Amino acid sequence: MKQIKGVNDFVVKFANVNGSGSASANHLFAKAIFRMGIPVSPRNIFPSNIQGLPTWYEVRVSAKGYLGRRGGVDIMCCVNPQSMEADVASVEPGGYFLYDSTKPLAPHLQRDDISYFGVPLTEMCMREYPNPRLQQLLKNVVYVGAMAALLDIKFSILKDLLGDQFKGKEKLISSNVHALEMGYHYAMDHFKCPLPIHLKAGGNAAPHIQESEHILMNGNTAAALGAIYGGATVAAWYPITPSTSVVDAFAQYAERMRIDPGSGKKNFAIVQAEDELAAIGMVVGASWNGARAFTATSGPGLSLMSEFLGLAYFAEVPVVLIDVQRSGPSTGMPTRSQQSDILAAAYASHGDTKQVLLFPATPRECFDMTVQAFDLAEQLQTPVILMSDLDLGMNDWMSPPLEWDDSYQMDRGKVLDAEGLDKAARWGRYLDVDGDGICYRTLPGAHPDKGAYFTRGSSKNEMAVYSESGEDYVQNMDRLLRKFETAKSYVPAPKTHDPIPVSKPKTKLKLGALFFGTSASPAYEAVEMMAEDGYPIDTMRIRAFPFHESLDAFIHAHDLVFVIEQNRDGQMRRLIINECEIPPGKLRPILNYSGTPITARSIADEIRNALGAKSAEVVALHSEPV
Amino acid sequence: MSYIKPKFQHPNMPKNALGYTVGDYNGAISTLCAGCGHDSISAAIRNACFLSSIPPHRIAKLSGIGCSSKMPTYFLGRSHGFNSVHGRMPSVATGASLANRELTYIGISGDGDTASIGMGQFIHLIRRNVNMTYIVANNGCYGLTKGQDSATADLGAVSKAGNVNPFDGIDLASLAILQGASFVGRSFSGDKEQLEPLIRAAMAHKGFAFIDVVSPCVTFNNHSGSGKSYAETRKALDAMPLDFVPMREEIRTQYEPGTTQGVTLHDGSVIHLHKASNGYKTDDRNAALLSVQEARDEGRLLTGLLYLDPNTQNLAQNLKLASKPLNSLSKDELCPGSRMLDSINQGLR
Ligand SMILES: Cc1ncc(C[n+]2csc(CCOP(=O)(O)OP(=O)(O)O)c2C)c(N)n1
Numbered sequence: 001m002k003q004i005k006g007v008n009d010f011v012v013k014f015a016n017v018n019g020s021g022s023a024s025a026n027h028l029f030a031k032a033i034f035r036m037g038i039p040v041s042p043r044n045i046f047p048s049n050i051q052g053l054p055t056w057y058e059v060r061v062s063a064k065g066y067l068g069r070r071g072g073v074d075i076m077c078c079v080n081p082q083s084m085e086a087d088v089a090s091v092e093p094g095g096y097f098l099y100d101s102t103k104p105l106a107p108h109l110q111r112d113d114i115s116y117f118g119v120p121l122t123e124m125c126m127r128e129y130p131n132p133r134l135q136q137l138l139k140n141v142v143y144v145g146a147m148a149a150l151l152d153i154k155f156s157i158l159k160d161l162l163g164d165q166f167k168g169k170e171k172l173i174s175s176n177v178h179a180l181e182m183g184y185h186y187a188m189d190h191f192k193c194p195l196p197i198h199l200k201a202g203g204n205a206a207p208h209i210q211e212s213e214h215i216l217m218n219g220n221t222a223a224a225l226g227a228i229y230g231g232a233t234v235a236a237w238y239p240i241t242p243s244t245s246v247v248d249a250f251a252q253y254a255e256r257m258r259i260d261p262g263s264g265k266k267n268f269a270i271v272q273a274e275d276e277l278a279a280i281g282m283v284v285g286a287s288w289n290g291a292r293a294f295t296a297t298s299g300p301g302l303s304l305m306s307e308f309l310g311l312a313y314f315a316e317v318p319v320v321l322i323d324v325q326r327s328g329p330s331t332g333m334p335t336r337s338q339q340s341d342i343l344a345a346a347y348a349s350h351g352d353t354k355q356v357l358l359f360p361a362t363p364r365e366c367f368d369m370t371v372q373a374f375d376l377a378e379q380l381q382t383p384v385i386l387m388s389d390l391d392l393g394m395n396d397w398m399s400p401p402l403e404w405d406d407s408y409q410m411d412r413g414k415v416l417d418a419e420g421l422d423k424a425a426r427w428g429r430y431l432d433v434d435g436d437g438i439c440y441r442t443l444p445g446a447h448p449d450k451g452a453y454f455t456r457g458s459s460k461n462e463m464a465v466y467s468e469s470g471e472d473y474v475q476n477m478d479r480l481l482r483k484f485e486t487a488k489s490y491v492p493a494p495k496t497h498d499p500i501p502v503s504k505p506k507t508k509l510k511l512g513a514l515f516f517g518t519s520a521s522p523a524y525e526a527v528e529m530m531a532e533d534g535y536p537i538d539t540m541r542i543r544a545f546p547f548h549e550s551l552d553a554f555i556h557a558h559d560l561v562f563v564i565e566q567n568r569d570g571q572m573r574r575l576i577i578n579e580c581e582i583p584p585g586k587l588r589p590i591l592n593y594s595g596t597p598i599t600a601r602s603i604a605d606e607i608r609n610a611l612g613a614k615s616a617e618v619v620a621l622h623s624e625p626v
Numbered sequence: 627m628s629y630i631k632p633k634f635q636h637p638n639m640p641k642n643a644l645g646y647t648v649g650d651y652n653g654a655i656s657t658l659c660a661g662c663g664h665d666s667i668s669a670a671i672r673n674a675c676f677l678s679s680i681p682p683h684r685i686a687k688l689s690g691i692g693c694s695s696k697m698p699t700y701f702l703g704r705s706h707g708f709n710s711v712h713g714r715m716p717s718v719a720t721g722a723s724l725a726n727r728e729l730t731y732i733g734i735s736g737d738g739d740t741a742s743i744g745m746g747q748f749i750h751l752i753r754r755n756v757n758m759t760y761i762v763a764n765n766g767c768y769g770l771t772k773g774q775d776s777a778t779a780d781l782g783a784v785s786k787a788g789n790v791n792p793f794d795g796i797d798l799a800s801l802a803i804l805q806g807a808s809f810v811g812r813s814f815s816g817d818k819e820q821l822e823p824l825i826r827a828a829m830a831h832k833g834f835a836f837i838d839v840v841s842p843c844v845t846f847n848n849h850s851g852s853g854k855s856y857a858e859t860r861k862a863l864d865a866m867p868l869d870f871v872p873m874r875e876e877i878r879t880q881y882e883p884g885t886t887q888g889v890t891l892h893d894g895s896v897i898h899l900h901k902a903s904n905g906y907k908t909d910d911r912n913a914a915l916l917s918v919q920e921a922r923d924e925g926r927l928l929t930g931l932l933y934l935d936p937n938t939q940n941l942a943q944n945l946k947l948a949s950k951p952l953n954s955l956s957k958d959e960l961c962p963g964s965r966m967l968d969s970i971n972q973g974l975r
Pocket residue numbers: 691692693694695712735736737738739740763765767768769770771776
């Protein structure tokens with residue numbers, strides 16, 4: 001049998017039962033690889049359930065630093081009999097399968113093109129540990145020990161990590177180390193270790209990653225820190241997976257970093273609202289009154305927040321909303337990842353509205369863009385929505401460290417205080433003095449007799465006096481559009497990469513690829529796969545809406561542009577078609593909406609299909625996704 | 627179209643302790659129907675703020691949607707106001723009060739705005755005990771959408787179209803007491819003597835203060851079949867006369883013993899209830915509920931200060947907010963800086 005070979009480049013998957021305590025053992029495994037200086041990205045694939053259903057943990061190891069999903073599984077570690085049949089089937093030919101051999105493997109689970117490693121996990125733990133809870137919990141640690149031997153993880157690193165995790169709890173440390181050793185020795189004694197695929201510290205890992213001081217963190221924690229550093233003082237929210245941990249992390253950091261030293265009291269307020277309507281209402285009220293405020297939610301919450309997003313757009317109140325996207329409605333697949341709120345967010349609400357969106361692709365960007373969102377919301381006096389997703393928000397990503405420039409000053413935008421009001425020749429809340437569509441706002445309580453106005457939707461004139469005149473309405477709406485134009489130069493510009501050089505290109509077509517957020521990493525990997533096939537593809541990673549001018553130029557400069565995203569309807573593609581002057585046929589949708597994050601292989605396959613199908617004249621494509 | 631009232635004021639107009647005349651508390655001229663009860667409430671709010679010498683710019687007015695929610699345009703032109711969305715003013719007011727706990731917040735709502743679309747937010751606003759005065763201009767109908775029954779319309783009330791309401795009305799004052807509001811009053815838009823001191827006391831109260839004000843809609847709900855018309859309300863009124871003494875004024879007269887109950891509020895001001903007959907006590911929640919319900923059963927509307935807990939803990943206190951308003955914290959007070967971030971990075975390796 002031909003076995004898969006390779007160093008620092010493979011996919012491991014753990015198949016577990018939800019609620020069995022596997023998460024922390026699996027995390028230990030991934031973190032050890034990270035500590036070896038090898039690029040790694042772990043992903044939880046979990047059901048909307050607290051206990052009992054199958055759950056998986058997929059670990060991508062990539063010397064080149066590709067942190068998206070590759071597709072396929074090289075080594076499966078299966079401790080869930082429920083899912084075993086499918087798990088066996090999912091292993092690549094030549095791959096490896098570790099299982100609990102306390103009971104013999106049923107004949108129908110035996111393939112002759114993969115290698116099996118039976119470790120009697122249950123039996124070992126029953127023998128070793130008196131109580132059922134320990135038997136259950138430490139079983140997870142035993143298989144990590146066995147995997148460590150098979151893949152050549154440095155044992156001392158695992159021990160250090162356990163020491164960090166259970167600091168001060170010596171008994172826990174020693175029982176965990178013991179379990180690790182049990183698994184490790186069993187594998188060493190019974191199998192040929194390491195496997196043909198394994199890890200090597202300082203091996204062929206990407207030099208840029210080794211040198212820097214990377215961190216392992218999830219996007220939600222990073223966004224929460226962004227809110228702390230960005231000066232948020234009010235957080236109002238309603239629990240919903242996968243956004244809950246944003247506010248949990250914000251609360252934890254705030255309790256540490258936002259306590260007034262004199263009184264011991266709080267320089268922040270967190271309110272768990274009665275629903276998402278109230279959550280965003282509180283944000284609107286606090287922002288209107290001059291505090292930096294935010295909320296975090298996911299799809300169903302975004303729907304409920306829609307009315308207030310409209311009011312905030314028209315009344316020009318800053319709002320920061322972190323949307324950690326997931327699949328569909330509450331009874332959709334709430335614990336699965338997607339990028340499917342794009343259109344709902346971009347055009348959120350009644351009337352003619354357009355909202356500012358930011359698309360982070362890494363935890364580092366979740367941090368930076370959350371800070372920036374507070375500045376943008378106040379500069380532009382409008383809602384700013386950070387479009388994260390479950391994959392980015394809840395999974396650990398290897399990321400460059402967070403950086404902070406101490407000279408940063410919050411940009412509170414155009415706000416007139418008492419002095420400013422006294423100096424202003426003529427002030428009207430909606431007077432476009434500077435011609436950029438952004439007017440000067442005032443805060444309640446600032447001046448004894450100037451600057452007060454009545455905030456309302458769109459029935460008003462430039463002086464904020466009630467008006468239902470069509471002329472006033474049109475003037476206001478046109479100014480809001482002008483403001484949206486101004487926003488283009490404020491929001492983060494897209495990132496382009498030079499194409500990977502291809503010596504003998506197989507096509508004369510100029511190919512481009514557009515993507516954003518968590519589609520980026522697998523897209524970059526797919527582009528490299530395509531370059532190896534002889535197809536050079538230029539890339540542009542979109543980072544914000546409104547779109548930068550260079551997006552139009554990028555599309556015009558190519559014959560065919562793939563738009564890679566994770567939803568059924570090609571929402572980003574549609575948004576681009578709506579907002580840019582381009583022939584829709586040029587944009588070819590590459591989609592994944594299965595709930596599990598898109599893989600590099602599936603992207604490359606679809607690109608190959610698209611190119612194979614119509615080779616040279618491929619430009620005349622359907623305008624609708626196929 | 628509303629327009630600003632002429633600024634000219636007679637030089638001999640009486641001034642309050644801050645030197646403001648009542649005119650300084652005016653808003654734009656009302657565009658509500660002539661005779662609408664809501665305008666009387668606006669006048670009472672204006673007078674109350676003037677009499678209590680609150681600087682106009684230190685008040686923020688918030689409302690939902692409805693004829694009633696338009697009211698903030700028509701008083702306190704020097705205060706910021708926010709006409710938010712239907713039924714959601716409580717959340718906006720909650721956020722605003724968290725941002726700056728130093729202002730006085732007045733929320734204006736209607737019975738549709740509060741008792742139907744906004745019921746959830748209203749109840750939770752009470753539960754959180756936000757420091758604000760919340761006034762419902764209660765006309766038993768939806769004025770702005772032309773007269774549909776609201777959820778406070780009385781059982782058996784006849785709408786202008788002649789339909790009889792088959793549902794029991796929601797009694798907002800009882801609900802507020804039941805949910806633990808620390809200040810609950812009820813009044814009638816036409817009863818200036820009672821309404822003004824009630825609003826003043828509500829603003830002096832350091833927690834959530836709710837006032838249900840029956841405010842007849844002259845256009846859609848002021849006829850003999852309606853329980854919230856002028857005539858019906860006057861007939862059913864069971865009113866306790868009130869007066870309110872702000873802390874700055876010396877209390878000179880003591881009222882006859884046995885006829886008056888004086889309640890001292892947190893800031894030292896005092897509200898007096900003049901009620902001889904059954905010695906109404908404002909500090910007994912169960913008794914208050916019972917009195918309101920008994921009156922209701924007898925077809926009477928008990929008005930006045932119905933319940934008060936002056937020692938309540940409001941939201942800002944419960945959240946242990948530092949005294950400096952959150953909206954005025956500087957970058958140095960908010961941002962932990964690069965060294966802290968370095969140590970956070972270190973913990974993630
Ligand atoms: C979400 C939403 N639904 C419906 C409306 C329409 N609407 C405007 S005012 C109103 C009723 C207001 O009734 P009430 O609060 O009693 O105020 P009133 O006009 O009687 O003073 C309704 C239903 C709206 N503005 N928003």
